[in-house]
Amino acid sequence: MAAQAEIGIFGGSGFYQFLSDVEEVRVHTPYGPPSDRLALATLEGRRVAFLPRHGRDHSVPAHVVNYRANIWAFHQLGVKEILAPCACGSLQPDIHPGDFVILDQFVDRTRGRKDTFFDGPETHHIGAGEPYCPRLRELAIAECRRLDIPVHEAGTMVTIHGPRFSTRAESAWFTREGWHVVGMTQYPEAILARELGICYTGIALVTDYDTGVAQGREPVAIDEVFKVFKANIGKVQALIRAMTPQLAGDRPCSCEEEARRAVVG
Numbered sequence: 001m002a003a004q005a006e007i008g009i010f011g012g013s014g015f016y017q018f019l020s021d022v023e024e025v026r027v028h029t030p031y032g033p034p035s036d037r038l039a040l041a042t043l044e045g046r047r048v049a050f051l052p053r054h055g056r057d058h059s060v061p062a063h064v065v066n067y068r069a070n071i072w073a074f075h076q077l078g079v080k081e082i083l084a085p086c087a088c089g090s091l092q093p094d095i096h097p098g099d100f101v102i103l104d105q106f107v108d109r110t111r112g113r114k115d116t117f118f119d120g121p122e123t124h125h126i127g128a129g130e131p132y133c134p135r136l137r138e139l140a141i142a143e144c145r146r147l148d149i150p151v152h153e154a155g156t157m158v159t160i161h162g163p164r165f166s167t168r169a170e171s172a173w174f175t176r177e178g179w180h181v182v183g184m185t186q187y188p189e190a191i192l193a194r195e196l197g198i199c200y201t202g203i204a205l206v207t208d209y210d211t212g213v214a215q216g217r218e219p220v221a222i223d224e225v226f227k228v229f230k231a232n233i234g235k236v237q238a239l240i241r242a243m244t245p246q247l248a249g250d251r252p253c254s255c256e257e258e259a260r261r262a263v264v265g
Contacts, residue, residue: 003023003025003027003040003077004047004077004078005038005040005047005048005049005074005077005078005079006046006047006048006078006079006080006081006247006248007043007046007047007048007049007079007080007081007082007083007244007247007248008048008049008051008074008077008079008081008082008083008198009048009049009050009051009082009083009084009085009240010050010051010052010053010070010082010083010084010085010086010189011050011051011052011085011236011240019041019042019043021041021042022039022040022041023039023040023041024037024038024039024040025037025038025040026038027073027076027077029068029069029072029073029076030072031066031068031069031072031114031117032066032068032069033066033069034051034066034069034070034072034073035051035052035053035054035055035060035065035066035069035070036051036052036055036056036060038050038051038073038077039051040077043240043241043244044241044244044245045245046244046245046247046248047248048244049073049074049077049079051070051073051074053065053070053185053189061162061163062161062162062163062184062185063110063113063161063162063163063184065185066114067113067114067115067188067189067192068114068117068188068192070189071189071192071193071196071198072117072196074193074198075196075198079198080198080199080248080251080256081133081136081198081199081200081247081248081251082193082198082199082200082201083136083140083201083203083240083243083244084186084189084190084200084201084202084203085203085204085205085236085240086183086185086186086202086203086204086205087183087204087205087207087225087229088101088157088181088182088183088204088205088206088207089165089166089181089182089183089206089207089208089209089210089213089220089225090180090181090206090208090209090210090213091158091171091174091175091179091180091181091182091210091213092175092180092213093209093213095152095155095180095181095206096150096206097206097207097208097209097228098150098205098206098228098231098232099150099151099152099205099206100144100149100150100151100152100203100204100205100206100235100239101151101152101154101155101157101180101181101204101206102137102140102141102144102151102152102153102154102155102201102202102203102204103132103137103154103155103156103157103181103186103201103202103203103204104130104132104137104154104155104156105131105132105154105155105156105157106131106156106157106158106159106186106187106190106202107156107157107158107159107179108159108187108188109158109159109160109161110159110160110161110187110188111161113161113187113188114188115187115188115191115192116188116191116192116195117192117195117196118195122263122264123263123264124195124259124262124263124264125262125264126191126194126195126258126259126262127258127261127262128191128194131190131191131194132190132200132201132202133199133200133201133253133255134253135199135251135252135253136199136200136201136243136253137201139201139243139246139247140201140203140239140243141153143239143242143243144239146242147235147238147239147242149235149238149239152180155180155181155204156178156179156180156181157179157180157181157182157183157186157202157204158174158179158181158182158183159182159183159184159185159186159187160182160183160184161184162184163184165210165211165220166182166210166211167211168211170211171210171211171213174210175210175213181204181206182210183204186202190202194255194258194259195259195262196259197255197256197257197258197259197260198255199251199253199255200255203236203239205228205229205232205235205236206228207224207225207226207228207229208220208224208225208228
């Protein structure tokens with residue numbers, strides 16, 4: 001029987017080392033190889049597929065991640081719902097390292113990334129007014145509250161191209177616009193899932209204050225990001241464990257239907 005999964009989770013080895021029945025598989029896609037092998041396991045009674053978007057040794061920086069291959073690999077395994085934790089920097093003084101932000105919007109500041117599965121002759125004009133699955137967002141918020149995880153129930157992520165961090169001027173601009181966090185991976189990941197009718201939720205873990213937010217602080221450095229992320233990995237795991245048994249059932253949201261309506265012709 002071919003490998004299958006119901007739920008896709010973006011996360012490296014720290015997310016599945018505690019599982020006992022992991023099967024690693026290579027998935028070949030029409031868009032090239034995904035970032036790494038996928039780890040299949042049973043979590044809380046559900047078949048899940050884990051994929052480290054940067055590779056398990058963080059050898060794939062954000063600007064060269066094969067986002068299409070990653071999402072297609074999940075799709076090929078049968079995944080209908082994706083939980084997408086990611087690290088981010090705070091753009092607002094009331095959003096602190098260690099907080100979670102359940103994203104509801106993004107601003108795309110990337111360039112040249114392959115951001116659609118449909119380059120013609122078949123064309124899809126997917127709606128992006130509400131780019132994240134509202135059902136998964138509500139579930140993530142509720143479980144954060146139940147687990148006493150500090151959470152912001154909505155937030156806009158500015159997706160920068162990377163691999164560099166923002167200048168002080170860029171960061172100050174993002175803050176003035178009222179955007180909440182900054183990261184490198186939500187675009188086009190979220191919109192590619194949307195094109196395929198896969199429910200997707202962005203779970204942003206704040207690891208630092210971005211360069212223009214807290215005056216007098218040293219600019220963000222990658223060792224700080226990893227340190228805070230590792231310190232909070234248990235909270236991410238707990239949230240995923242809490243959400244997983246409530247998934248893989250009926251999907252009373254419009255994600256799948258909106259993907260069908262996007263087809264031209």
